[in-house]
Amino acid sequence: MTAKTGTSKSGAAKPGKPRFGQLGRDQPLHKKVATLISKEIVNGQFLPGDKLPSEHELAQIFEVSRNVVREAIACLRSDGVVISRQGLGAFVVQPELRQAIRIDAEELQQSGNLRSLFELRSALEIEAAGLAAKRRTKPQLARIEQALSKMTGAEKMLDAGIDADLDFHRAVAEAAGNEYLVTFLTYLGHQMRETILTVRETHGLETVVELTIAEHQRIFEALTAGDPDAARNAMRDHIGAAAQRLNIEL
Amino acid sequence: MTAKTGTSKSGAAKPGKPRFGQLGRDQPLHKKVATLISKEIVNGQFLPGDKLPSEHELAQIFEVSRNVVREAIACLRSDGVVISRQGLGAFVVQPELRQAIRIDAEELQQSGNLRSLFELRSALEIEAAGLAAKRRTKPQLARIEQALSKMTGAEKMLDAGIDADLDFHRAVAEAAGNEYLVTFLTYLGHQMRETILTVRETHGLETVVELTIAEHQRIFEALTAGDPDAARNAMRDHIGAAAQRLNIEL
DNA sequence: CTTATAGGGTTATCCTACAACCGGATAATA
DNA sequence: TATTATCCGGTTGTAGGATAACCCTATAAG
Numbered sequence A, B: 001m002t003a004k005t006g007t008s009k010s011g012a013a014k015p016g017k018p019r020f021g022q023l024g025r026d027q028p029l030h031k032k033v034a035t036l037i038s039k040e041i042v043n044g045q046f047l048p049g050d051k052l053p054s055e056h057e058l059a060q061i062f063e064v065s066r067n068v069v070r071e072a073i074a075c076l077r078s079d080g081v082v083i084s085r086q087g088l089g090a091f092v093v094q095p096e097l098r099q100a101i102r103i104d105a106e107e108l109q110q111s112g113n114l115r116s117l118f119e120l121r122s123a124l125e126i127e128a129a130g131l132a133a134k135r136r137t138k139p140q141l142a143r144i145e146q147a148l149s150k151m152t153g154a155e156k157m158l159d160a161g162i163d164a165d166l167d168f169h170r171a172v173a174e175a176a177g178n179e180y181l182v183t184f185l186t187y188l189g190h191q192m193r194e195t196i197l198t199v200r201e202t203h204g205l206e207t208v209v210e211l212t213i214a215e216h217q218r219i220f221e222a223l224t225a226g227d228p229d230a231a232r233n234a235m236r237d238h239i240g241a242a243a244q245r246l247n248i249e250l
Numbered sequence C: 001c002t003t004a005t006a007g008g009g010t011t012a013t014c015c016t017a018c019a020a021c022c023g024g025a026t027a028a029t030a
Numbered sequence D: 001t002a003t004t005a006t007c008c009g010g011t012t013g014t015a016g017g018a019t020a021a022c023c024c025t026a027t028a029a030g
Helices: A029-042 A055-062 A066-078 A113-135 A138-153 A159-175 A179-202 A213-225 A228-245 B029-042 B055-062 B066-078 B113-135 B138-153 B159-175 B179-202 B213-225 B228-245
Strands: A082-085 A089-092 B082-085 B089-092
Touching (some): A055 A066, A113 A213, A113 B113, A213 A228, B029 B066, B113 B159, B113 B179, B113 B228, B138 B213, B213 B228
């Protein structure tokens, strides 16, 4: 595979920014079909173990080619929502047997859901802080300190402030010495970032995300001191204060 | 969509059981191609922002039809590993912008990873127990008690014992009143179940998973009493003891 | 300089065809 | 009668060809 011919300039690394020529939110057919099938599974029309209509039938129902249906099913299959059996059909899988955790962005904006996810993330952040205090290395402390120093410079901006906060938390998670914590917390941080930005725009919310350097400084000091209890308390306080600033009651 | 024509008897709800005629682990081409591309992304041949070879090129490289390549890319796209731009190509996405969390089963069996996931799950289970003690309803308590009663009957079996344990934990998570906790814990529970079963078979491990009804009983009592601290402590002790039984040091 | 057009490359969709698999029904054999 | 083999129809998996739609760049025109 000779693959470095792509121009990174075409930068799809920012998938949230549709290009003008693509009519905004108009989705490709294969994605629409996947979404519609997924909705009927969520709605209970197809229960675990149920067989979906054949590809041929779905192609007729949706008035698309069978290729489009196959690609849509490939998406659902990748998520473990369905499993295909050659010669038989595609079958709905039990939710707990799915292969991935996915947080729906629209669902996250619904009442109470941001709070719930905050609650879950909080438990993991606090755990990560405690572990980081026990396991951090010198280079990791330097990395956290670097992330902390970025927060001084970003103080007057909004998006960059959130990003600096996420970077700090990522550095702490990395010091926890648990790769799954890194993966989970990174994912959760970014999902919440997108939602906070969206809710802010949608509601014309003018709240400035105040960066409280002191809270982060306190976490850093507890990590430096290698004191897990202090680290957990500092993180708990920080998360609690952050929730308050977003009018989320924990 | 008229879809209840499927026979649930064909039961793809047990995807771990290949049928004899399918030559065991021989995978469809589209899945193989997706795996091979994904590996080259993980290996760093394609970095975030990089463009993959065109579909036409990939079809030549892998000596398959372009349809197979498109379905493989549909899988990667569904995971948020790549994003497609019509007319341009498919581009690798930054890991933190991915759309889902996925735990690789093989990776989980590698040294220390089961412990790490146990650690993460522990933090969430303990949090869920504390919340459940605050938020549980009468029907939810009955549900938990039902799950608890199943553990008496399943005491002498292995798989069923693990499943009864998972069912208990799921019931507790549901009483926590946080749908994300349910989703995450259910997923984590099943991933670990599969790994524990696999490791046991692989290593000819004869350890019997002892079901300690007393530990679960204690959790239930704390929930009934509505005592979050007691619930958290009971859960912490239970998880710690469970880890010990599996030779996992937390 | 700005705008329009052409051209080449790429993804998205459509179509046709056949291979491979599956389960059930039927026929053949012991 | 029970067991095994074969056939058939339905379904997924793969291949290949074609065109539409999109994108970017280069060139021409105003």
